[in-house]
Amino acid sequence: MIINITPIAPGDAASPNLWNSRYAAITEVVNGNIDSDNLKNGSVTREKIATGAISSDKIAVDRYVDANGWTVNDLGTTKTYSYTVAINGVSIINGARKDNLPVVQPPVGRTRDNLVFTCSWYGGYAGHAVPGIEAGAGTSIAPMLGNQYVASGLGNSLTFNGVIYVQATEKI
Numbered sequence: 001m002i003i004n005i006t007p008i009a010p011g012d013a014a015s016p017n018l019w020n021s022r023y024a025a026i027t028e029v030v031n032g033n034i035d036s037d038n039l040k041n042g043s044v045t046r047e048k049i050a051t052g053a054i055s056s057d058k059i060a061v062d063r064y065v066d067a068n069g070w071t072v073n074d075l076g077t078t079k080t081y082s083y084t085v086a087i088n089g090v091s092i093i094n095g096a097r098k099d100n101l102p103v104v105q106p107p108v109g110r111t112r113d114n115l116v117f118t119c120s121w122y123g124g125y126a127g128h129a130v131p132g133i134e135a136g137a138g139t140s141i142a143p144m145l146g147n148q149y150v151a152s153g154l155g156n157s158l159t160f161n162g163v164i165y166v167q168a169t170e171k172i
Helices: 016-033
Strands: 062-065 071-074 079-093 115-123 129-135 141-147 157-170
Touching (some): 079 141, 115 129, 115 141, 129 157, 141 157
Antiparallel strands (some): 062 071, 071 079, 115 157
């Protein structure tokens, strides 16, 4: 906003009214009426924003599922990725791993070499399941599920039902 104040002319009496009318014009604009047009680009720095002043609904997070099935959380400056691998009725011999699960392509626009992966398991025999991934054929990622349990009297395998959660973040 532009504040228009009539200049003081030679011979005007320096009365309180003369000054009050000028201050009132400024006060009307400043008190509750400053908008983005009145701020210079880059003038509000990180240090000037109070801790907790920005809530999550004000942060532009774009969440979508890409063409390779990854859920992408685009935070503007970085992205995180998540993928789930359903495991239903997979029998794994004690002390072995299941390495013929369906392979996964990396998130669109990324490679398995420029991401850092973590895996977790949610499902039956949680104390015995060991989830992981390794490089698959070509550019793919190969999910794995290991059975670390060594049975005594239960047979030589466990049947797993659950989900391998794969999280990926960009390498820095």
